[in-house]
Amino acid sequence: MAGNWKMNMDHLEAIHLVQGLHQELTDANFDYTKTEVVVIPPFTDIRSVQTLVEGDEMGIKYGAQDVSVHEKGAYTGEVSATMLKKLGVSYIVVGHSERREYHNECDKKVNTKARVALDNGMTPIICCGEGLEVRKAGEHVAHVLKQIDGGLEGFSAEEVAKSVIAYEPIWAIGTGEVATPEDAQEVCAAIRVRIGELYDADTAAATRILYGGSVKSSNVADIMAKEDVDGALVGGASLEAVEFSKIARFDA
Numbered sequence: 001m002a003g004n005w006k007m008n009m010d011h012l013e014a015i016h017l018v019q020g021l022h023q024e025l026t027d028a029n030f031d032y033t034k035t036e037v038v039v040i041p042p043f044t045d046i047r048s049v050q051t052l053v054e055g056d057e058m059g060i061k062y063g064a065q066d067v068s069v070h071e072k073g074a075y076t077g078e079v080s081a082t083m084l085k086k087l088g089v090s091y092i093v094v095g096h097s098e099r100r101e102y103h104n105e106c107d108k109k110v111n112t113k114a115r116v117a118l119d120n121g122m123t124p125i126i127c128c129g130e131g132l133e134v135r136k137a138g139e140h141v142a143h144v145l146k147q148i149d150g151g152l153e154g155f156s157a158e159e160v161a162k163s164v165i166a167y168e169p170i171w172a173i174g175t176g177e178v179a180t181p182e183d184a185q186e187v188c189a190a191i192r193v194r195i196g197e198l199y200d201a202d203t204a205a206a207t208r209i210l211y212g213g214s215v216k217s218s219n220v221a222d223i224m225a226k227e228d229v230d231g232a233l234v235g236g237a238s239l240e241a242v243e244f245s246k247i248a249r250f251d252a
């Protein structure tokens with residue numbers, strides 16, 4: 001269960017939120033061996049989150065929302081994978097629809113960023129998803145599979161099995177409009193089948209596939225009940241400790 005904070009929460013608010021989340025999960029005797037809980041704050045919060053999580057030996061993991069394709073050097077405004085690794089980051093979101101839309105990130109760039117994450121010992125959360133027009137035209141599965149083919153290009157089976165895929169229909173992001181559990185299952189299953197075709201059945205089974213798009217505590221259980229949905233990438237509802245802890249305890 002990953003909470004993508006997007007451009008919300010300064011570092012002081014981040015400390016408050018992570019402490020609150022930890023408290024809620026501890027009170028509920030949360031089993032981190034069963035469900036991984038990941039917070040994905042803005043870059044400016046990561047050092048504070050690291051200090052807190054490591055200092056209090058919390059079971060919570062944390063990630064970054066983006067990474068540079070460059071190793072180091074004159075790239076003003078960029079943050080490298082080695083910098084993130086040094087901060088104990090476990091996951092890096094790549095190819096979020098907001099990066100694709102506002103920063104013109106194409107499948108090739110998403111693929112390079114996922115490669116950079118893997119090469120530096122972190123797990124990419126590779127996002128894919130269709131807009132409303134594509135969905136209305138009934139081309140959503142083909143659209144997403146093209147993103148998957150491009151995003152995974154050049155990866156070994158072992159690297160794919162280590163990666164996370166997040167299916168996020170753009171029309172359901174931040175809109176309150178949730179894809180039905182059946183919609184989520186249809187595309188997540190198609191992604192798994194494609195990984196099986198590109199690699200093998202074991203790799204397809206091992207790859208974690210998340211659904212994202214207006215996930216809340218009230219709808220998470222139905223979504224998680226679907227066979228090919230292994231978790232959720234949560235935006236707005238991850239900004240509140242009680243709500244996100246309920247989402248993480250979807251089966252409680």
Ligand SMILES: O=C[C@H](O)COP(=O)(O)O
Nearest residue numbers: 004173174213214235236
């Ligand atoms: O990365 C998270 C997704 O974009 C979903 O955001 P949302 O839960 O606010 O719809």
